[in-house]
Amino acid sequence: MSVLEIKDLHVSVETDQGTKQILRGVDLIINEGEIHAIMGPNGSGKSTLAYTIAGHPKYHVDSGSILLDGAEVLTMTVDERARAGLFLAMQYPVEIPGVTVTNFLRTAKTAIDGEAPAIRTWIKDVRESMVKLRMDKSFAERNVNEGFSGGEKKRNEILQLELLKPKFAVLDETDSGLDVDALKIVSEGVNRAKENTGLGLLLITHYTRILRYIKPDFVHVFVDGRIAEQGGPELADRLEDEGYDRFLTETPVG
């Protein structure tokens, strides 16, 4: 069984005002098949954790480690991490002009698997996933994320999640900007991917809304760059009622 371990992770970014420390000692263990929700107010470092796991060059790891089945992730390039089984569904997926969704998916699948997918089953898989995510056939020939609405971009992220079959996926505010119908479709896709591959999920969200459709096993509350509290799904219900105020009052401003 696969396991993703985050140990005492400290991360900073360069800003115009100098180096800014964002993560201040994060510890987290996610086993395959588990769903962990990371909740927290804006600016608490949730997205930084997501991008650090994926290896975005903007984030500097000052100390700590991220282990995937015992192997150090932090020394891997971005693409090596993906090939090792990590996936990040981005909050703001970028447009890639001139590269069609079909071409992109096939190139990514080939890179992840180390060989080109068998053409007939692949086309069938892509088509089925698109139908389930209510994506029109025409998406396949459109350029990646170009002219996509917010909801279409998120569906395109989940389409990749289903097709690339990672061991662990980080969903960075996948629920933001989605209306309730799109939220349901996207959530179904995530649940389907988990059912089919048994992946572990790190669900980063500001709101509890998505947790109605994707049931977390664990909830962690992120405040000021570290986990302030953790518990089971009942913690999410409490946050729904109380908000983040009780955590923020404990944190000095600045």
Next chain:
Amino acid sequence: MSAASTSTAPTSSSSEALPTAEQHGIKEHSDGRFGFVPVQTRSARFKSFEPADFAAVTGREAVWKLSPVGKFTDLTAGELDGSNYDFDTTPHADVDVSWVDRTDARVGTAGAPEERAAANAWSSFGQALAITVSGEEAKEITLTRATLGSVPRAAHTIIEAKPFSQAVVILQNIGDARISENVEIIVGESANLTVVTLQEWNADAVQLANHFATIGRDARLKHVVVSLGGSIVRVNPSVILAGPGSDTELFGLYFADAGQHLEQQVYVNHDAPNTRSRVNYKGALQGAGARTVWIGDVLIGNTAPGTDSYEQNRNLVLTEGTRADSIPNLEIETGDILGAGHASATGRFDDEQLFYLQSRGIGEIEARRLVVRGFLSEIVQHIGSAPLEERLQGAIENELRGTEGN
């Protein structure tokens, strides 16, 4: 106020409707510090068929200021071989390709030289190569020049699409060359012509080309410049939308490697009502000293109400040590237009795109290829010849492989 007389540029009888010099901004700037006078109206630029009418090229002229003029004085000032050359072409019943005399009625109907190299070529060519298209069915012909050699030479080409005819004409340039040449493109009423000029010269080649096009009523010209190979390649298309309802799309794709100079000065002259133009040039630069120049002039005359015009240039810088000049100019002499716009952007490789692709397992080299291929393929997709599009995708791949050694 020396340039004030240029405001009479467009041919029109209603002279009182002409804009004043002040409307053009043809006066010294009020800050007065530099005595700077903006350039004249584009259509009023000096023209002549005689090289002697142009002063010796210094590199300070508007048309030459971004070109390495010291490297081709043989073409601007020397004697040029104007004899006929060998070419290959695919025969087609409705496309006549033959040498015609200088006295051919079509010579000089599409435009006239605006600089010395073009005038030198014009006065030096012996016969013109005329490609005459007739027939309403779609067809494609390729004319290949592979053995021009390295002796400085002049050439003159006429491409005429008879009224209602349709064709894709591909001019393929390979091998060695030192050439100054003029190409006249005459698109008859309601004809639909595509001209693709491919520069895949050997590394030492120098080419200075001017394409002059005139488009008749309700006719269409798609013009595509693809410059990949050669040392200095300058292809300047000038298009006059002369007939009401005429339409032109000008595309360009260039990929400059270390030491290469690739230039294009594009000029669209809207001179009739309800005309439409789209200009879209995209370039990539890689390697020390890779240099590209794009100047896009659009003139919407007061003869051209209802004009719909847009021009853009995008450059993708792949390595350090390159330079891309991108200069859009728009002159509008009538208030009654549908639209006119321009855009220019030169940027480095987008790290966020790279991150996105890599985060899906795609290695850095492959990711870069995908992005550049995607960037340039917008132009390739517009060519309208499937075999050529496929071949060009391959040629871009080859160019990209050059990057990976860096």
